[in-house]
Amino acid sequence: MNVHLNAADVSTRTRAIVAGCKHLEGPLLPILHEIQHEFGFVSQEAVPVIASELNLSRAEVHGVVTFYHDFRDHPAGRHVLKLCRAEACQSMGGEALAERAKKLLGIDWHQTTMDGAVTLEPVFCLGLCSCAPSAMLDGAVHGRVAASDLDDLIAEARQ
């Protein structure tokens, strides 16, 4: 992921992504997903480009970007650790696990460690409610996460 982007580069690559999705009905969400995949976040520079390509106002695009929890306005850490905060995971000690993660990483929800290694995010349900508590590290799922498993996941992410 390249976080040192110049505006011209963002504009060119954003245009290419929009062109690839324009044939879809309701293309904005697929475009935003691709942009985030490409850049790691949806930058302020990308918004007016998308707006002009789709003939929308900047406000409309901004409204959509900020409505959805998934879209970031700045890059995440090298790894993203998501911990489930929903009821099934609560029933199996999810809250204590989250507190442990915050303490180990020295950050709160939505924050990134000083070394840029890990971003911690809450998630409301990974559909792994029968093997709670659950977590997702960079897209890989983990169930029945015990305190020691969490320590291992964090150590892995910090490397």
Add this chain to the structure above:
Amino acid sequence: MTVRIFIPRDAAALALGAENVAMAIAQEIAARGLDATIVRNGSRGMHWLEPLVEVETDGGRIAYGPVKKGDVASLFDAGFANGGEHPLCRGKTDEIPFLRQQTRLTFARCGVTDPLSLSDYRAHDGLRGLQNAIAMDPAAIVAQVTESGLRGRGGAGFPTGIKWKTVLEAAADRKYIVCNADEGDSGTFADRMIMEGDPFVLIEGMAIAGVATGATKGYVYTRSEYPHAIAVMEQAIEIARANGVLGPSVLGSKHAFDMEVRTGAGAYVCGEETALLNSLEGKRGLVRAKPPLPAHKGLFDCPTVINNVISLASVPIVMDKGAAFYRDFGVGRSRGTIPIQIAGNVKHGGLYEAAFGLSLGEIVDGIGGGTASGRPVKAVQVGGPLGAYFPRALFDTPFDYEAFAAKDGLIGHAGIVVFDDSVDMLHQARFAMEFCAVESCGKCTPCRIGSTRGVETADRIAQGIEPEKNRELLADLCNTMKYGSLCALGGFTPYPVLSAMNHFPEDFSPATVVQAAE
């Protein structure tokens, strides 16, 4: 003969190490020079046994679980490739009581077949429903679905056939089938399991809906939290298209139908059907006022069938075996089967498909085997974050839409989350409000502001600030949200809050009461 070894690719199995187990098994097969092949199936739904590895023998499939990477060598040493005895051996899969006692209609193939093998799907009665449907008049298909008594499995319980009839009768040159796979409720994973374990049944159900209503395009709107389900669905759609199940001529008929998967972006409210439609259109997931109904003006203002995954995946068996076959299961106005998802602090968690009518107690204590922690069950939340908390005193409630409504609850998407006696119900009530505040789309005031005021009021009760007055205030706030909200998010958040307060009043009476609030 080549031995077939089944290792699930379901996300729950993967979360418990199935990928490492599969790699270890592949290595052992190679190292020992065995004539064996690995099939990555869906999950059988016995999640406490995952990863559950099965070996096909002359006498049927033998189950081993939960298998860890480190167990693999000893399994082969014990002759597991021929169904050999081992401490992890669970006997014949089909005879494990949890599975044997189920009535698997919608989930008949899940965990049995290779999810991406269309020939496997056909060999297990797949596509027979669609085959029947293309030979029928659209109105006759709709009538058959209506007669089956199938109701929306997403939670609202609206008769599926009636919805279809409205779209069939709507005159338009473009109509849509939208599958609501935005399964955000905690305690639910049935949609995910079907998409990962038997995606063709959903494709078949959507194609039947298309043929029945004249819709030619379908969308599966699912969650970004479900990357495995998205990948399997997309591959399955490709395969279905390449084999003429989807495309300009469905199974060689005059009907055209194609579909694609769309991914949400972490907004729970998009599980609400009108917010979902807005999201599909590329807008913010704001709830729309009804009317107009989506059946009249849905996606891009076109007539749209919007159904839950399980509703659509239950249609093929209705069209294959007939309306009466399906309707004969169940009780009262809740016909057919329901895939119950048993989750949380429970010994035997997983998916249990049964006819409607089991009591909550049978499900939690009998099938679920009580808590995983071994402590007493204190409360059970049924129907996700918007569902009520049930105390043991209501465990005789039968699993049926009307019976749950009569007890001020809902079965929702049939997820059950079990809590042991360490749970603090005031804390859970506060969480329900907090969740609503985080996920509110902001369109209507009772939900947007009421949820935040609810959190504050719950906090004041916890702090012992005028508890009696604040309990009354919380109940009053719930009343406003219930009747004044635009959709189920604000409208149903009162269910967990009020049920917690009514059934567990002891948790709403703080030990220290602070006099004088200011």
